[in-house]
Structure formats: C-alpha cells, structure tokens
Amino acid sequence: MYLQLDAIGKTYHTRGATVEALRAIDLQVERGQFVAVRGPSGCGKSTLLLIAGGLLSPTRGRVRIGGTDPYALAPNQRSRFRAKHVGFVFQQCHLVPYLSVMDNVLSPALVGNGGAAAERAVELVKRFHIEHRAGHLPSELSSGERQRAALARAMLNSPSLVLADEPTGNLDDENRDNVIGFLRDIAAKGAAVLLVTHDVQAASMADRVVQFPGTP
Amino acid sequence: MRITRLALREIRHRHISFLLGLVSVAVATACWVGAEVLLKSDALQTVKVMSVRQQMVEQAIDQKRQVVEQSGKALQDEIRKQMLQLGFNVLIVPQQQDLSRLHLDGVLTETMPESYVDKLANSQIVTVNHLLPSVTGRVALEHAGSNLDVLLQGTRGEVPIMHRDLKKPLLEAVPAGTVVVGYDVHTTLGLHEEDTLHIGDREFRVSKLHPQRGSSDDVTVWIDLGEAQQLLGLANVIHAILALECECAGDRISQIREEISKILPGTKVIERYSQAVARAEARQKAKQTAEQALELERENGALVLVQEKQLRDDLQQRHANLARVVVPLALVCGMIWVAALAYGNVRDRRAEIGVLRAIGVSTNQVLMLFLSRAVAMGMLGGLLGAVLGVLVGIILSDTGVSGGGAWHVLGIGTVRVVIGLALVLAPAMAAVASWIPAVQGSRCDPADVLQTG
Numbered sequence A: 001m002y003l004q005l006d007a008i009g010k011t012y013h014t015r016g017a018t019v020e021a022l023r024a025i026d027l028q029v030e031r032g033q034f035v036a037v038r039g040p041s042g043c044g045k046s047t048l049l050l051i052a053g054g055l056l057s058p059t060r061g062r063v064r065i066g067g068t069d070p071y072a073l074a075p076n077q078r079s080r081f082r083a084k085h086v087g088f089v090f091q092q093c094h095l096v097p098y099l100s101v102m103d104n105v106l107s108p109a110l111v112g113n114g115g116a117a118a119e120r121a122v123e124l125v126k127r128f129h130i131e132h133r134a135g136h137l138p139s140e141l142s143s144g145e146r147q148r149a150a151l152a153r154a155m156l157n158s159p160s161l162v163l164a165d166e167p168t169g170n171l172d173d174e175n176r177d178n179v180i181g182f183l184r185d186i187a188a189k190g191a192a193v194l195l196v197t198h199d200v201q202a203a204s205m206a207d208r209v210v211q212f213p214g215t216p
Numbered sequence B: 001m002r003i004t005r006l007a008l009r010e011i012r013h014r015h016i017s018f019l020l021g022l023v024s025v026a027v028a029t030a031c032w033v034g035a036e037v038l039l040k041s042d043a044l045q046t047v048k049v050m051s052v053r054q055q056m057v058e059q060a061i062d063q064k065r066q067v068v069e070q071s072g073k074a075l076q077d078e079i080r081k082q083m084l085q086l087g088f089n090v091l092i093v094p095q096q097q098d099l100s101r102l103h104l105d106g107v108l109t110e111t112m113p114e115s116y117v118d119k120l121a122n123s124q125i126v127t128v129n130h131l132l133p134s135v136t137g138r139v140a141l142e143h144a145g146s147n148l149d150v151l152l153q154g155t156r157g158e159v160p161i162m163h164r165d166l167k168k169p170l171l172e173a174v175p176a177g178t179v180v181v182g183y184d185v186h187t188t189l190g191l192h193e194e195d196t197l198h199i200g201d202r203e204f205r206v207s208k209l210h211p212q213r214g215s216s217d218d219v220t221v222w223i224d225l226g227e228a229q230q231l232l233g234l235a236n237v238i239h240a241i242l243a244l245e246c247e248c249a250g251d252r253i254s255q256i257r258e259e260i261s262k263i264l265p266g267t268k269v270i271e272r273y274s275q276a277v278a279r280a281e282a283r284q285k286a287k288q289t290a291e292q293a294l295e296l297e298r299e300n301g302a303l304v305l306v307q308e309k310q311l312r313d314d315l316q317q318r319h320a321n322l323a324r325v326v327v328p329l330a331l332v333c334g335m336i337w338v339a340a341l342a343y344g345n346v347r348d349r350r351a352e353i354g355v356l357r358a359i360g361v362s363t364n365q366v367l368m369l370f371l372s373r374a375v376a377m378g379m380l381g382g383l384l385g386a387v388l389g390v391l392v393g394i395i396l397s398d399t400g401v402s403g404g405g406a407w408h409v410l411g412i413g414t415v416r417v418v419i420g421l422a423l424v425l426a427p428a429m430a431a432v433a434s435w436i437p438a439v440q441g442s443r444c445d446p447a448d449v450l451q452t453g
C-alpha cells in the first residue's frame, strides 16, 4: 500500500474552542489507484489531504507514504521528501502571484532536477491547454486557468502521490474531463492519486469513491 | 528556476516596498559616510586654512622683521653718521694739557706715548667701546692759489679692545697717502675727490669730502696717524685718545674717568658732546622699540593662529557632536524601517511561502529568499548611500564641491575604510534587521497558511 492512513484524528485548538475535524480515519491508496473522496463541506477533506501529504501532522494515528512516516522526518527532510514524492493541488490554487504561469509550473524545480523540468513544464502547460497563458501572471488568469496551472505545477516532478483538492471546482465540463482524464493517466502510470471533490461526475471517474460521513 | 530568479521576480513585483527599504538604507548609509566625509573634509580644510594662515602670519612677521631690520640698520647708520659728526664721547688727554688751548685754537699741545692706547685696549676696561688715538696740529694749506689754515688730525682708525669681541669700527681709518677733507677746507680750496693735496712736503690724494657739519670738523683734514706724526714731528706720541662710550646710558662719566685714570695715570678725561650719550640711548631705545614691535607681531600672529585653530576646532567639534547623534539615529531608524518592511513582506508572502514549503522548498531556502532580498536592498542602498554620502559630505563641508581638492578627502584612509565598511555593513545590517521576520516567515507552518489562504 503506497499511501496508508491509520486511525487518523485531527483536533484543531482555536481560541477557546476545540474542533475535531477528523476522527479515526483509515484510508489506503495503492500506486496506480485513483481514489476520490466525497463529503459535505467542513467534514475535513482538506485536512485529510494535508495530513496525507505530510503538511499537517495528525493529532492521532499514523501516516505512511511508500512506507515512510513523513512526520518522523526532520522538517527539511520532510520538505525534500514532499518535493520528491508528493504533488499537491490546492483548493485555492495558491499560485505564486509574481511568477508567470510557466515559472509557477517550474517552481517545484527549485528543489529538484532543473534540466528536464523546462521540457516537462512546456508539455504540462500544453496538456492543460494554458500554453497561450504561459507568460501571464496568475492574476491575469481565469479561475479555471489558475486551477489548471496549479495542477500542472503539481505534476512537474512526476510525483508518485498526487493529492488534489477540488481541482475541477471551477472548470467547464470539457476541461474537467481533461483534468480527471489526466489524473487517471497519472494513476495508470503508477501514481497513487487522491482526489477530493464535490463533483459527482468527477468522482464517478475514480477507481474508488470514499464517502466521508457527515460532520462529526 | 533558480531561487535568485524567484527573488528578483519578487523584488520586481513588490518594487515599492523594496525601493522604500533601499532608500532607508541609502539614507542611513549616506548619513554615516557623509558624516565621516564631512568630518575629514573639515580636518583637511583646517590643515589647509591653518597652513595658509601660518604662511600669512609668517609673511607678516617676515615683512615686519625686514622693516625692523631695515629701519634698525638705517637708524644705526644714521646714528653712526651722527656720532661721527658729533665727534666723541670722551677725550683722554695728558694731565697737564691746557684745555683753553683746545677750545681757543682747536689744537692740543701736550703729548703722551702712543702706547697708551694699546695699554688701554689691553686693559679690562668696560665702560668704553671704541678707542681712537690721534694727533692734531695747525697747518697751512695751499691749493690752486688759495691758502687756508686748517686743523690736521692724524688718526689710526680704531684700536681693537682686546677682551672684547671685535665690533664694527665706528670710525674708519684714513689710509696712508690719502686725506679726508672737511667742508670749509674743500670749498675754500676748491678741492675735489681724487685731487692731490700738498701738506707740508708730502702729497695726499683726496679720498673723501665731508659735507658741512657746522663744527671745527669743517676746518679739519684727516690723514693717517703715522703720517701726521711725521709731519708734525711727533714720532710715537699722541695728543689724545678718543674714547667712545656708545651704549652707556646716564651719568657714567665719573665712572669712566675713574677707570681710565687707574689705567693711564697722568691723564685726564674730558666729556665731549654729551649728545652722543642721548643718541646712543635713542639708538638703544629705537632698537628696543623695533624689537618690541616685531615681538608684538609674533605674538599677534601666534594669537591669530590659536584663535583660527580654536574656531576650526569648534566647528569640527560641532559637526562631530551632530554626527554622534545623527549617525546612530539614522542607522537605528534605517534598521527599524527595514525590519518593519521585512515584516510586511513576510506577511504579504505567507501564502506563497506555504506553497513553496508544500512543494518542497526548505526553511533554509525560504530564509535565503528573504535574506537575499535584504542583502540586495542593503547592497544597492549602501552603494547609493555611499555615493550620496560622499557628495553630501563634500557639499556640506566648507570646501564645497567646486573648492579645489574637495575630492582629496577620498584619499584619507579612514574615509576609505568607512566607505568600504558601509558597503559591507549596509547589506549585513539590512540582513540583521530582516533576520527575525525572515526566520518567522521561513518557520511558518505551510498547513496553516494553506488552510487560511
């Protein structure tokens, strides 16, 4: 099992209140598998994705990515581990505002192999139909274009684990199909893909759909 | 994608905040460099001003000295002449000399050995400065058909006083074979310089014609002592010794008398032309006055220099005091401003940092991202500030930019050191000021940022 989440729990402590966002979640994604997670807003889907990607340490439970517990690594080692193995697509895109689409797509190469990255970036930009926007800043893009740019960026280092948070939220049907098709391709090429979506259509294209229970 | 490219893009994107930081670094650096340039320009200017002043003062003193020397010399010459014209201070004659003969006929009748003068000269006498042995007699002269009775003075010039340093003789000897002629004599006989004059059976060349003196000098001719002795048949004897007591003031005639009578018994001393004493005093006085004037000029010069130096020192001190307040203030304010801007920058970039951290950029790389921004700001600001500082320092200094040698200040070691230090310290201080925000930025949890973004 490539991604293994065992009894994950997450409790947020905010001013005065504690929010239990996740309670005893078990989830496994194998390489080559494309899993979709569905659930109502606020049920903790994004939280789960961050935990799975080694960005947010769980309050309880265990995370394994390819057998490695990312939270056992030192912060910088964990960064390197993420850079190498995990591709993130965030719900809010989070593109770097002063970098062009192309540079945003290339930004994971800050830590990785720079040489091949440029070619792959061009390829990805084409794949997501944003080559005509390659030189533009994120602020000049539509939300859908931004989402595709974020997706392209996540794919640059050909990660073995792809975590996508609502990547199709702002896309038309054609582009949605394109993106989901791409995720399927990636999975087919051996990556473990975990997709969070509200979109029934998108979820239906997954190998497996995990339905989150209502708000805990 | 290099991290530097990312940093440059960011700077271009948020150029206003970057420029604000750069300007504050430049201002702080300019204050520091400017203060140093100003202080050193002051110092240079002081050296320059002082050397000019020194020269001026020295010139003034020199001029004064020349004036004093010239006037002193003129005065001395004048007095010398007057002394010669006036005759002599005291006259030493044999005891038995009837003075009425001298006053009535202008001649002396009694003689004493010529060796007396040497005796006097070899003695320890202190009251007289010049000794002149002489013989006198009346002779009849004839020249170009005119006849005249004149006084003949044989002089030997000055006999050096043995225990004294040799002084410039007051009276020059008349060389043998020549004659110096008084006013009435040469006007009456129609004599000119280089004429030949017969005295007794001998010929003399006229070497000098005296102007009118209004005394018995006007009817006197002077020849060499030895020749006069031969002419007058007075071998090895003299009539009188003229003793000049030039520098002695007040009533010392009795002292002179006493002293001389001890050395030369059988002689008596008569005071002649006591104005000479007054003249001598006047001369002494004039010399003193001139020296005092010179001394005053020197003192004034020294005072002017001291005052000027004090003025310059005050100015420098004022500038230094100002710099002591302004420079640290500017540096601290600059750093606070840079730190504030860095905080703002970090806050603006939280989302971006979260993403970068999420895609694997390490905390150190994020730290470098912030610090490289600060260092770039510091380097450019430092460079700009150093240039501005040099310009402002020179403009504010009283040399001004146009003043010659204004740029010499750049040759001063400490100025160079400060400029060099500023270029190194500006980026370093910008980095230090940005350090805490940068560390905070690099440490922020990507999950936090991404969730709230």
Ligand SMILES: Nc1ncnc2c1ncn2[C@@H]1O[C@H](COP(=O)(O)OP(=O)(O)OP(=O)(O)O)[C@@H](O)[C@H]1O
Binding pocket: A012, A013, A014, A019, A020, A021, A040, A041, A042, A043, A044, A045, A046, A047, A048, A091, B448, B451
């Ligand atoms: N940093 C946080 N501090 C406190 N509570 C948080 C924090 N992040 C999320 N939560 C809470 O945890 C719960 C889960 O949030 P999460 O973002 O994972 O939901 P979600 O399922 O992704 O919702 P959506 O579908 O709207 O994106 C929510 O109730 C949210 O308010």
Ligand SMILES: [Mg+2]
Binding pocket: A045, A046, A047, A091, A165
């Ligand atoms: Mg979410």
